[in-house]
Amino acid sequence: MNSLIEVKKLRKSFGKLDVLHEIDLAVEKGEVIAIIGPSGSGKSTFLRCLNGLETPTAGSIKIGTHTLKFNGKKPKDKEIRSLRSQTSMVFQSFNLFPHLTALQNVMEGLVTVQGMSKEAASIQVKGLLEKVGLSQKKDAFPIQLSGGQQQRVAIARALAMNPSVLLLDEPTSALDPELVGGVLAIIRELTKDKTQTMMIVTHEMNFARDVADRVIFMDDGKIIETGTPDEVFGHPTHARTKQFLDQLYVGIEKNLGWGL
Structure with missing residues (x-):
């Protein structure tokens, strides 16, 4: 296969x-x-x-x-x-259109790229916003959303395109x-x-x-x-992987005040 x-x-x-x-x-x-x-x-x-x-x-x-x-x-x-x-991509910075609401941001690709009617796109997008826990924020602009909420809008926007790979x-x-x-x-x-x-x-x-x-x-x-x-x-075989993970865990311990 x-x-x-x-x-x-x-x-x-x-x-x-x-x-x-x-x-x-x-x-x-x-x-x-x-x-x-x-x-x-x-x-x-x-x-x-x-x-x-x-x-x-x-x-x-x-x-x-x-x-x-x-x-x-x-x-x-x-x-x-x-x-x-x-593919659809979710970026580190949310890349939302500031002049569009959450609903409109997620609809944009469906309407402009896939040619879906605004009515059909709106129905689909409302379901996606509910899926990411933001149905009550559909009419909010990015500036009115927290960073976490903006990223959830970005995830919904990526899913709206029905990608083979996210x-x-x-x-x-x-x-x-x-x-x-x-x-x-x-x-x-x-x-x-x-x-x-x-x-x-x-x-x-x-x-x-x-x-x-x-x-x-x-x-x-x-x-x-x-x-x-x-x-x-749990069982890295390459020395570089082990070194990276060891340094990472040591850093976490120091930040938490462990092992001092």
């Missing part, structure tokens, strides 16, 4: 700086992948390549029936749109600590029925351990280790 996502020999350079090195990855339909690693390891760039926001230098990406091969030239806009139509790039990194739990709870709920394929770049290790079918550890633009959450967090 073919994988939903197949990435082969993917490379990305910015001038002389190599950001991604020979990435190979296959993802099955319904799989939830958590991508962890230090800052600057290429995690976000990898997601942006999958979404067509960055053009890889070399390699290939297949999502569903759409395949793009890269040889240093930018593919045609039509080809990028075909690949991008398979890409989430550190969805809680811009939130105040007390707002993180609400957003993570929504994402956790989305993973339960195992129908939505998801790739999540996150620094929330307990969350990754709870929701992921597979964890990928990236460093220096490479996939260093991949496995189940128990394998990667």
Whole structure:
């Protein structure tokens, strides 16, 4: 059976700086992948390549029936749109239109991209806003919403496009600590029925351990280790993975005043 996502020999350079090195990855339909690693390891760039926001230098990406091969030239806009139509992305910063209400922000893609009538889009979007716990905020503008509420609107907007793959790039990194739990709870709920394929770049290790079918550890633009959450967090085989996790846990202990 073919994988939903197949990435082969993917490379990305910015001038002389190599950001991604020979990435190979296959993802099955319904799989939830958590991508962890230090800052600057290429995690976000990898997601942006999958979404067509960055053009890889070399390699290939297949999502569903759409395949793009890269040889240093930018593919045609039509080809990028075909690949991008398979994904929806949730960014660190919410990227909502400030002049539109929550309802209108989520409707926008359905009406302008998919050509749905405003009446039909409104009905669908109200259901999505209820799903993310914001039905009572449908007429609120972004400035009237907390950061956590804005991110939940962004998640609803991504889901509205019915993507084959939902890409989430550190969805809680811009939130105040007390707002993180609400957003993570929504994402956790989305993973339960195992129908939505998801790739999540996150620094929330307990969350990754709870929701992921597979964890990928990236460093220096490479996939260093991949496995189940128990394998990667409990029994890492690569020294770099172990070093990263050890430093992370030591940092948490210091912040909490442990081991002093």
